[in-house]
Amino acid sequence: MKPAAFDYVAAESVPAAVAVLSRAGGDGKILAGGQSLVPMLNFRLLRPAVLVDINRVPGLAAIGVAGDVVTVGALTRHHALETSPLIAAHLPVLAAAMPHVAHLAIRNRGTIGGSLAHADPAAELPMLAVLLDARIGIAGPNGRRVAEARSFFRGALTTSLDHDEVITDVAIPRLVAGTGWAFEELARRKGDFALAAIGVTLSARDGVADRPRIAVLGAGDTPQRAAAAESLLTGRAVTAPIIAEAAAAVAADARPDADLKASSAYRRRLLGALANRAIAAAWRRALAPPGHDDAARV
Amino acid sequence: MNKTFDITLTVNGTRVTRAVVPRLLLSDLLREELGLTGTHVGCEHGVCGACTVIVNGDSVRSCLMLAVQADGATVDTVEGLGAIAKLAPVQRAFHEHHALQCGFCTPGMLMTVVDLLRKYPLATDAEICDGLSGNLCRCTGYVHILAAVRALVAQTRGRP
Numbered sequence: 438m439k440p441a442a443f444d445y446v447a448a449e450s451v452p453a454a455v456a457v458l459s460r461a462g463g464d465g466k467i468l469a470g471g472q473s474l475v476p477m478l479n480f481r482l483l484r485p486a487v488l489v490d491i492n493r494v495p496g497l498a499a500i501g502v503a504g505d506v507v508t509v510g511a512l513t514r515h516h517a518l519e520t521s522p523l524i525a526a527h528l529p530v531l532a533a534a535m536p537h538v539a540h541l542a543i544r545n546r547g548t549i550g551g552s553l554a555h556a557d558p559a560a561e562l563p564m565l566a567v568l569l570d571a572r573i574g575i576a577g578p579n580g581r582r583v584a585e586a587r588s589f590f591r592g593a594l595t596t597s598l599d600h601d602e603v604i605t606d607v608a609i610p611r612l613v614a615g616t617g618w619a620f621e622e623l624a625r626r627k628g629d630f631a632l633a634a635i636g637v638t639l640s641a642r643d644g645v646a647d648r649p650r651i652a653v654l655g656a657g658d659t660p661q662r663a664a665a666a667e668s669l670l671t672g673r674a675v676t677a678p679i680i681a682e683a684a685a686a687v688a689a690d691a692r693p694d695a696d697l698k699a700s701s702a703y704r705r706r707l708l709g710a711l712a713n714r715a716i717a718a719a720w721r722r723a724l725a726p727p728g729h730d731d732a733a734r735v
Numbered sequence: 736m737n738k739t740f741d742i743t744l745t746v747n748g749t750r751v752t753r754a755v756v757p758r759l760l761l762s763d764l765l766r767e768e769l770g771l772t773g774t775h776v777g778c779e780h781g782v783c784g785a786c787t788v789i790v791n792g793d794s795v796r797s798c799l800m801l802a803v804q805a806d807g808a809t810v811d812t813v814e815g816l817g818a819i820a821k822l823a824p825v826q827r828a829f830h831e832h833h834a835l836q837c838g839f840c841t842p843g844m845l846m847t848v849v850d851l852l853r854k855y856p857l858a859t860d861a862e863i864c865d866g867l868s869g870n871l872c873r874c875t876g877y878v879h880i881l882a883a884v885r886a887l888v889a890q891t892r893g894r895p
Contacts, residue, residue, distance in 0.1 A: 440758040546796075
């Protein structure tokens, strides 16, 4: 199938892109990697009047570290996140999750900004943004604003982005040395949309869990933090019974949809199983001496 | 909406210039405008992998990229890999291991393998299968494709 006709603007700057979107009055779309947008155009699920291509905007694909924050330009491709030494060093959970995203040819094109803006309930990057307390930099007609990932996602394919706003960057606090982490996902086939996935970070202090964070996808229309499980782990020694209790809390909090691929009950059980594995792996990493990350391998 | 854009790109080493409407997909530019029908079009939504080509050194789905976006790019298609008289190593490996039946998925498989070899160790069959999972073969001849890639990895990396 072919896209319906549209006007095309290759924006040379972010303000230029915003200006085109403003003029389009809700009938414009940003084209970044195009790995979700172009299928929707080909199916004619979307028929925007104008596409604003930001691929030629200079400086939108940089990865950098400023103090305790990793900044990632909106046009950074999934494969760049997968292979960046900075991401591996400071946000290893993000690097580890990237091979789960579709296939190499998709990861070569797909961008972090596009994934966040598209807000697919089965996409990894929105969930990781929620896990890692990312702050999403957004340009609009009135200048710049920053959105917390936790309140950015409003529903399936729905965010707090206005029709004339563009994501420009994502700021992610780096994981401090010694932070344990894990990412677990199940999809029917490698690279297929996830049925469910979970990300965990936590630290070990005096033998107990400190500042655990758990985020899940597949538990509802948006990625969510598993608050009950987080508070259950906080200040506790992470033994097998505690892990099981926390995993049960993750499953109990989930409100997964049923679809052709999985029932709601199956997804809830799956989330519990993934939580069990992920919390245990994150805790092993948190306990491992620096440089002995392999301790988390089962 | 029917305004055309003049684009210039290098396809298999040859510079080409065309005037394209924005909605023209890269896959259709290659097939319809340039006559390079080796790039196959299966699903047109990025699932089957048949239309995979190399753009600026990276494998991409040519059905998920607009032709106008390829302005200034270097595009390599299966036609640029080798010729009957002089097969590229990846083509020879597919030939020797009978890694194609109907041949529909083959161009996408070949271009995908070219990029996979550059970017991943492909040290295990599981890793090769993961790498190929975005390319569908409806003859289901995956076993021979796996054998071809395994042999290719051994040949290019000097492993038995």
